[in-house]
Amino acid sequence: MVTGPTASGKTCRAIQLAQQYHTEIVSCDSRQFYVELNIGVARPSPAELDAVPHHFIACRSVSNPYNVFDFESDAISLLNGLFKRYDVVVAVGGSGLYIEALCKGIAVLPDPPAALRASLQERLAVEGIASLQEQLRQLDPDYYDRVDRCNPARLQRALEVCLTAGRPYSELLKQQELKKRPFEIDVEVVCREPGELRSRIDARVEQMVADGLCDEVQSVWNLRHFNTLNTVGYREFFAYGSMKDAMSHLDEIVGSIKLNTWHYAKKQMTWCRKKYGQG
């Protein structure tokens, strides 16, 4: 497993390893799954994809979103197949949660009905966060004690599971055992000095623009309401009402993309530090 912050050189390292072991690559990148997203998510180049067989690149549409659970089951069945042919398989990605799911498994939880999700969303808007907090406190006091109570996303998630299952979310999580994978996992974190990483990010953003990022954004403009497009490199354009409007502020957009990418990289480093003691 090759991981690390964005723009650290994971793709390159993964290809190098895959060639060394004469094997294939499984991508664990929550944005490179999508066929519509290429330049802005730094998908490996055609030459790179050609050099080593890659899985889970451009295999889905933004309008048909994916989630960690789906990824975990797809990845495990894929790996079961690959391990019949290879002793080693290279996985690569910077999406921490996806990597954790692949390495350790993820709880099997009931699928909440879409209507429930929508109604929680509406309650949040109408009644405010306190209402969700109070309900969670009643339905799952244990989880209430340790969640980020000000985080609507977590509150909603916990509530939708509690309400769908009829049991506390924390209890369902506790029942999950860590899966023992039928293979060993070595994690390699690709590290860079902060200053160097920042320069690499800036240079990569410039390159994306030179490679046609604006055209790509234009091509997904009508898909912007999909959450998958709430992504650095795209949302900075969507903040403007139209592509034309955005283009007249391109310098500012490029500046925000660089900064937001840096923020993202820092969060990834925090995650790697906690999970793997590096980064």
Add this chain to the structure above:
RNA sequence: GGUCGUUUGGCCGAGGGGCUAGGCACAGGUCUGCAAAACCUGCUACUCCGGUUCAAAUCCGGAAGCGACCU
């Protein structure tokens, strides 16, 4: 040289005698189905020197910087 105005943290920016907004940046962190998401914590500044006052970033003088206009 003169007149008027202005000076708030790394940056923007409110306030305007005691309670020291807010935002951004920066630093650290949380994490089991939207994760390139969402959220949390830290960071106490009022140009300088005097004065008035129990108390001054806030009022009064002066200095310096900046700006505008005048000569």
